[in-house]
Amino acid sequence: MNLAQLHYTSAPPGPDGSGFRFTAVSPGVPAALLREAEQLIGYEPPRDAPPRPGPHELAAFPQALSLNVLGDGSRLLARSVYTGADYSGRWGNFHAHAVHLPQPAGSGPAVGELPITAWGSPQWAAATPPGGVPALAAVPAPGRLDRAALAAFVAARAPWLAAFFADVRRLGEDPDAPQIVLVEADSEAVARWIMLACSVLPHQRGQWLTFTTYTRRPQLARQQIIGVMPEDGLGLAGQEHRYRVYDASRSAAPSVGPPDVWADTAARIWQGQRQDLVAEVRRLAAGPYDAGPLAALALAAGIALPSPGRTAAADWAAGHRDALDGVRLQALALALGGPAGDREPAEVEAAGRLLAALDGWAPPTVCEPLVALTLTEAVRTGAPPAALPTAGALGAAVRSRLAAELEPGLRAALSGPAAEPEHPAGLLRVASVLGVDVSDLLPAVARQLALALLGDPERAYGAGVRAALAELPGLRALVLDRLDSLAAGDPAAGRRLFAGTALRPTAADARPHLRMCAESPAVAAAAGQDRVGALNTLLAHSGVSLYAEPLVLRTAMRLVWDGEPPGADEAGLVLMATGAQVHREAGTWELLVRAAVRAPAGDDGALELAPELLGQFQEEIPARLRPSLLLLELARNLRTGAAGGGWVRQALDLRSLDPEPGPRETAYAVLCARLLAADRPDSELRALIESNDAELLAAYRLAARKPVVHDRLRLDPGYAADCFTVWSSQPQAGPLWQEARTDLLDGVLRPAVRGLAPAELAEVEQALARLGGRWADEFRGWQRPGAFGRLRERWGGRRSGDGQGSGGQGAGGHGSGSHRSGGQGAGGHGG
Structure with missing residues (x-):
C-alpha cells in the first residue's frame, strides 16, 4: 500500500508572496488534492498562547490530529503542531504532516490500525525532512498507550460516557446527526475520547469517523468529532441541533436523550476495564449496536448493569443459549438472579423466557437462580410468569428452601383479591412446583376463577388459566363444579x-348444565325451527334424567328460547311431553303461563294451553296472570259450546282485572263471533247492547265485517232479515250502541243488500213478514234513498219502553220460529 505524504509549514515568502506552502510531497500527488488539503491542515495557536514560547511551553501547545474525507471520497490523516514564531515575528510558525489514504470512506480494511491510533506516533515529523518524502506502506505506527492513564481518564469521565457513546452511535446511523464537541484543556484527552468512540464502533466504521483533536474555530469545522479548548467552546452548548457538547471542565453532563441500553452497557464495560468484551462481542452480535450480547458478556464478567441492561441480556441469551459456554451461562444466571432494588417487570419476564429456554437443557445449577427469581417475583407481585419451571429445574435442597421462604407470601396472595384472573391460577401452579399445600384455599380460588370465566371469557381464559386447569385436576374439578352451578x-x-373459549367438559365431567351450554349452538343449528326438538336433544345431552334433576329442564328451556317464553303451541307440546310436576319443581311453569298470556290475539294454541295451565298449576299461577288465562279458557269454551251462560258479563268482569292484550282481544273476538251465530241466546245480545262498553262493541262491529258474515248476509235471507231487526232495535240504548247499529246498518248490511237481486230481496221481505209487525215495511222504507234518515229520526224520538214500533220492542230471532212478537230485549241472528 502506497500512502503519499505531505508536509506543509510556514516559511519565508515564496514567489507568490505567501509564507505558507507545501514543503515536501510524495511523487504523483495531484495539484487538486493539494489545494483541498491546504484548507484542512492549518493551525491557529490558542488564544492565550505566549508570542515567543520556550521549548517547555511549546510542548504544552495542543496538537491537531485530524481525519478528513476529501471530495473524491479518499481520506487525509494529518497532524499539525505549533513550532513557535518565525524569525521576524510577522506570522505564526506551525508544521503539518499528512498522509493520504486513497481508499474511499467505508471501504477500508476490516482489520488493521485505526487512524486515531496514530496519536503520539513517532513517525510524525515536526519539520520537513531533507531529501524528499517517499510514500508510506501503512498508517503511522501507533503511539505508546498508557493503560493506567486511559483507565484514570475513563473513571474521570464516567458521568458522560453513556451519553457520549449514544451520540457516537447516532453519528454512525444518521448522516444529519449533530457534531460532537469535546471541550478539553489537553488535546490528548480529546484523542482519548476519540479512541473510546472508535473502540465501540465496528472496525470499518471507526476507520472513517472524521475528527480533529484541536481547532480554534469549531463553527467552521466539518469533522464529526471536534476537540476545542475551553475558551473556544463557549456558546456551543445551546445549539443542540448542531452540536452535542461534552465539557468536562465545567462538570456538567449533557442533556440525556432516550435511554440507550447499548451505550450504557458499553460505558460500564469501559469503567470496569473490560473493553476487551467490546471487541469480543462482534462475533456474537447480529448488528453493531445490539445491546443483548454486550450486556450478557458484561454480566457474565461480573459487571453490574441496571434493569434494562439485564433485560436485554436475558432476552438475547434466551434466543442464543448455545453462544455462551457453561461457565458464562451460569455466571449470567447468577447475575440475573441476584438481589436488585431496581428490577422492572420486563426484566422478570425476560428472565422467565431465559428460564424456559434453559429448563431441561441446562443443569439445575444454571437454572436455580432464575427459578428463584421468577417464583419470588411471582409471589411478591401476585403475577406469575407465563411459563413455570419443571421439576427438573430445581434441586431438592433449593426447592425446600424456596418453599419455606415463599409459603407465607403464597398463602397471602391467594387469599386476597387478584388484579387479573390468571394470577391466582398461576400462583397455584407456583405452589405445585414448590410442593406447598394450599388445598384449603382451592374452593375460594375456584369460585373466583369461575366468576371471571363467566363474566369475561376471552380475558379470563388465558394461557395461565389453561395451564392451571390442565395441570391441577383438583382445581379443574372445583372450577367446573362452580361453573355448572353458575350456568x-x-x-x-x-x-x-x-363460544369464546376452547374450554370443554369431558365425557367424565358429570356437569349437566355445562354440557348443555357447550352443545347448545350445535344443537340449535341442527334443529333449525324445531325448537321443541332442540330442547329434547339438549336434555339428552345433559346426561341426567330431568325427573332426577328438574333444574336441567329450566336450563335447557332458557338455552333454547333465550330466556323468553316459548310459543303457545311449543309450550303445549313441552307440557304434554314432560308433565306438570317437573315444571313445578324446575320453576318453568311460569314460562308456560307466559307463553299463553303473551300469545298474540287469535293464537289457537293459547286457547288449548290455558285450560291445561289453570288445571295443572292452580296454586302457582299468580292473581295478575289468572284473568288472562280465564279469558282464554272462556274463548275456548265458547268455541266448543261448553261456556254455559253469562258470557258477556264474564268477559267484562275479567276485562276489569287488566288482562294481557292478546287474551283480551282473543276472547272478545270469539265472544262476538258467537253473538253473531244462529244459536246465541237473546240475553247475551241484550247484555252486549246494554254494556255500553266501547271496546266490546268495537270488537262486535269488527266481527260483523268478517267475510263469513258478509257472505251469509247475501246468501241467507233469514239471516239478513234477522240482522236488520237486531241492528234496528233498542233505540233507547246508549249512544255507543246507537253509533254501532248505525255503522252496522250503513256499513255492513246496506252493501250486502244492494248486491241482492229483486227475487232475493223479496225473500228477505218475506222473512221479515214472518217475524210479524211492520218489519217488512220498515225494511222497504230503509232501502229507499233518504228514507233511513227519516226512520232514524223517528226511532230517535221514541221514549224508552213506549212499545210503538212494528213488531214490538224486541228484535226477533232468526227463522220464523225464533222471533217472539212483542217480546222484550234483542233477538238473535245467525252468524
Whole structure:
C-alpha cells in the first residue's frame, strides 16, 4: 500500500508572496488534492498562547490530529503542531504532516490500525525532512498507550460516557446527526475520547469517523468529532441541533436523550476495564449496536448493569443459549438472579423466557437462580410468569428452601383479591412446583376463577388459566363444579363461555348444565325451527334424567328460547311431553303461563294451553296472570259450546282485572263471533247492547265485517232479515250502541243488500213478514234513498219502553220460529 505524504509549514515568502506552502510531497500527488488539503491542515495557536514560547511551553501547545474525507471520497490523516514564531515575528510558525489514504470512506480494511491510533506516533515529523518524502506502506505506527492513564481518564469521565457513546452511535446511523464537541484543556484527552468512540464502533466504521483533536474555530469545522479548548467552546452548548457538547471542565453532563441500553452497557464495560468484551462481542452480535450480547458478556464478567441492561441480556441469551459456554451461562444466571432494588417487570419476564429456554437443557445449577427469581417475583407481585419451571429445574435442597421462604407470601396472595384472573391460577401452579399445600384455599380460588370465566371469557381464559386447569385436576374439578352451578342460573353466560373459549367438559365431567351450554349452538343449528326438538336433544345431552334433576329442564328451556317464553303451541307440546310436576319443581311453569298470556290475539294454541295451565298449576299461577288465562279458557269454551251462560258479563268482569292484550282481544273476538251465530241466546245480545262498553262493541262491529258474515248476509235471507231487526232495535240504548247499529246498518248490511237481486230481496221481505209487525215495511222504507234518515229520526224520538214500533220492542230471532212478537230485549241472528 502506497500512502503519499505531505508536509506543509510556514516559511519565508515564496514567489507568490505567501509564507505558507507545501514543503515536501510524495511523487504523483495531484495539484487538486493539494489545494483541498491546504484548507484542512492549518493551525491557529490558542488564544492565550505566549508570542515567543520556550521549548517547555511549546510542548504544552495542543496538537491537531485530524481525519478528513476529501471530495473524491479518499481520506487525509494529518497532524499539525505549533513550532513557535518565525524569525521576524510577522506570522505564526506551525508544521503539518499528512498522509493520504486513497481508499474511499467505508471501504477500508476490516482489520488493521485505526487512524486515531496514530496519536503520539513517532513517525510524525515536526519539520520537513531533507531529501524528499517517499510514500508510506501503512498508517503511522501507533503511539505508546498508557493503560493506567486511559483507565484514570475513563473513571474521570464516567458521568458522560453513556451519553457520549449514544451520540457516537447516532453519528454512525444518521448522516444529519449533530457534531460532537469535546471541550478539553489537553488535546490528548480529546484523542482519548476519540479512541473510546472508535473502540465501540465496528472496525470499518471507526476507520472513517472524521475528527480533529484541536481547532480554534469549531463553527467552521466539518469533522464529526471536534476537540476545542475551553475558551473556544463557549456558546456551543445551546445549539443542540448542531452540536452535542461534552465539557468536562465545567462538570456538567449533557442533556440525556432516550435511554440507550447499548451505550450504557458499553460505558460500564469501559469503567470496569473490560473493553476487551467490546471487541469480543462482534462475533456474537447480529448488528453493531445490539445491546443483548454486550450486556450478557458484561454480566457474565461480573459487571453490574441496571434493569434494562439485564433485560436485554436475558432476552438475547434466551434466543442464543448455545453462544455462551457453561461457565458464562451460569455466571449470567447468577447475575440475573441476584438481589436488585431496581428490577422492572420486563426484566422478570425476560428472565422467565431465559428460564424456559434453559429448563431441561441446562443443569439445575444454571437454572436455580432464575427459578428463584421468577417464583419470588411471582409471589411478591401476585403475577406469575407465563411459563413455570419443571421439576427438573430445581434441586431438592433449593426447592425446600424456596418453599419455606415463599409459603407465607403464597398463602397471602391467594387469599386476597387478584388484579387479573390468571394470577391466582398461576400462583397455584407456583405452589405445585414448590410442593406447598394450599388445598384449603382451592374452593375460594375456584369460585373466583369461575366468576371471571363467566363474566369475561376471552380475558379470563388465558394461557395461565389453561395451564392451571390442565395441570391441577383438583382445581379443574372445583372450577367446573362452580361453573355448572353458575350456568344453571345464567345459561346464556355459560353458552358465551364455550363460544369464546376452547374450554370443554369431558365425557367424565358429570356437569349437566355445562354440557348443555357447550352443545347448545350445535344443537340449535341442527334443529333449525324445531325448537321443541332442540330442547329434547339438549336434555339428552345433559346426561341426567330431568325427573332426577328438574333444574336441567329450566336450563335447557332458557338455552333454547333465550330466556323468553316459548310459543303457545311449543309450550303445549313441552307440557304434554314432560308433565306438570317437573315444571313445578324446575320453576318453568311460569314460562308456560307466559307463553299463553303473551300469545298474540287469535293464537289457537293459547286457547288449548290455558285450560291445561289453570288445571295443572292452580296454586302457582299468580292473581295478575289468572284473568288472562280465564279469558282464554272462556274463548275456548265458547268455541266448543261448553261456556254455559253469562258470557258477556264474564268477559267484562275479567276485562276489569287488566288482562294481557292478546287474551283480551282473543276472547272478545270469539265472544262476538258467537253473538253473531244462529244459536246465541237473546240475553247475551241484550247484555252486549246494554254494556255500553266501547271496546266490546268495537270488537262486535269488527266481527260483523268478517267475510263469513258478509257472505251469509247475501246468501241467507233469514239471516239478513234477522240482522236488520237486531241492528234496528233498542233505540233507547246508549249512544255507543246507537253509533254501532248505525255503522252496522250503513256499513255492513246496506252493501250486502244492494248486491241482492229483486227475487232475493223479496225473500228477505218475506222473512221479515214472518217475524210479524211492520218489519217488512220498515225494511222497504230503509232501502229507499233518504228514507233511513227519516226512520232514524223517528226511532230517535221514541221514549224508552213506549212499545210503538212494528213488531214490538224486541228484535226477533232468526227463522220464523225464533222471533217472539212483542217480546222484550234483542233477538238473535245467525252468524
